[in-house]
Amino acid sequence: MDDAHTILSPEAPAHESFTSAAAAVDRLEALYSQATQFLSDQFLRTVSKGHPGRRIRAYYPEIRLTVSSFDKVDTRLAFGHVSSPGTYATTVTRPDLFRNYLIQQIELLIRNHGVSVDVGLSETPMPVHFAVSGSAVAIPQEGVMDFSLRDVFDVPDLVTTNDDIVNGVMTRYDDGSVPLAPFTAQRVDYSLARLSHYTATDPTHFQNHVLFTNYQFYVDEFEAYARAALADRSTGYTAFVATGNQVIETADGVIHPVTKMPQMPTYHLKRADGNGITLVNIGVGPSNAKTATDHIAVLRPHAWLMVGHCAGLRNSQSLGDFVLAHAYLREDHVLDDDLPVWVPIPALAEIQIALEKAVAEVTQLEGYELKRIMRTGTVATIDNRNWELRDQSGPVRRLSQSRAVALDMESATIAANGFRFRVPYGTLLCVSDKPLHGELKLPGMASDFYKTQVSRHLQIGIRAMERLRETPIERLHSRKLRSFEETAFL
DSSP: OOGGGOEEOOOOOOOEEESOHHHHHHHHHHHHHHHHHHHHHHHHHHHHHOOOSSEEOOEEEEEEEEEOOOOOOOTTOSSSOOSSSEEEEEEOOOTTTTHHHHHHHHHHHHHHHOOOEEEEEEEEEOOHHHHTTTSSOOOOOTTSSSSOGGGTSOOOOTTSSSSTTTTTSOOSOTTSOEESSSSOHHHHHHHHHHHHHHHSSOGGGOOSEEEEESOHHHHHHHHHHHHHHHHOGGGOEEEEEETTTEEEOSTTOOOOOOSSOOSSOEEEEEETTSOSEEEEEOOSSHHHHHHHHHHHGGGOOSEEEEOOEEEEOSTTOOTTOEEEEEEEEEEOOTTTTTSOTTSOOOOOHHHHHHHHHHHHHHHTOOHHHHTTTEEEEEEEEESOTTGGGSOTHHHHHHHHHTTEEEEESSHHHHHHHHHHHTOOEEEEEEEEEBGGGTBOOOHHHHHHHHHHHHHHHHHHHHHHHHHHHTSOHHHHSOGGGOOSSOOSOO
């Protein structure tokens, strides 16, 4: 056959079976490295020498598992097992980044089902954009070269870059196998690239516990907390990462101002085991909240919490009071096509307990006295920042009928996406204004509020995460988040 009609690919070794999770991941890393190195080398050669006269292609590695028995496993676990006989498969990217996660998931499957896992190359091509994303190589825009890049290399494909698995739309691959993991390799690669763009920090820095906020004031307090933690090595924190991948390992480390802030400034207080805390300033609005959680979800965090400001809806509330969400009124509209509004978003006991205990610990109030500064109730999330200017009969009536105690523009979105992506979620808000009762968020009021409340609120969020860190992952990930047909991987 003429070279113009052939495909140049690296050697495709046969699948291998493993009963050691670590060995299986070693093999995944070797196959992935071979594919990315091949594509990077071929791309540089093509840029310098021109069209190679044939297509160049490499493939993602994959994991396959075949179970032949209906034997029961420990059903207390929300993950780590399959429900029926069959073949299960998933493509894999960045096994170096996901090494601990992959070992944990594979070990559970081997132990629970007493079978080996197969590792080899999949039939899913690896886009050249993702293959070179971790290097200094830049992909030129279409039209820069004298031939189309797509004529030679594979590019991102929406057929394999979607949320069909987590949305329950796709439950079986074309070859008859069942999805083993919630995301395909291309979907993960897409989000890793987006995270670097939106947060200006590398995905390798993200920690297992993620705090979302909607104000820069929390970032300033987070940095101050991080520096104090680095000064006290008994905390277990090893480094602090700021915008632009600036890393400091001591309390007096220097962080330089950046000339252009990313859309969602993100900061990481790291631990060696990855169980530190990441803080994301998503800004205001449900669109940003969805964007951030859409991409962070592929990292499979252990939990994420919203700690931001809200409008208090009850006259009995005071500025600075806390609201612990136990239900959500969803009027954000950004997730309606992925998760209909009739789907309930349940409160998760493990998260609720951690947050309530953290509030009690930081404020030194307990039991009935805690009710003086904290309400537990429904949080409404809307997509109209100036909702107060609407005809009051509509919005206010709905808020009253829902028994909502607070309103914001992000919390229900973050909780709903946590539910959709099977990531434990929670919300603790702080009342910054009471528009229905004549207390608007005005500059003078805001300044006093920020000075007195932000530090305490952030400390509560951090303490809650530290409590959750002490909870074994198999207990933290609730069966409430799992549907009838679930992937074995978390």
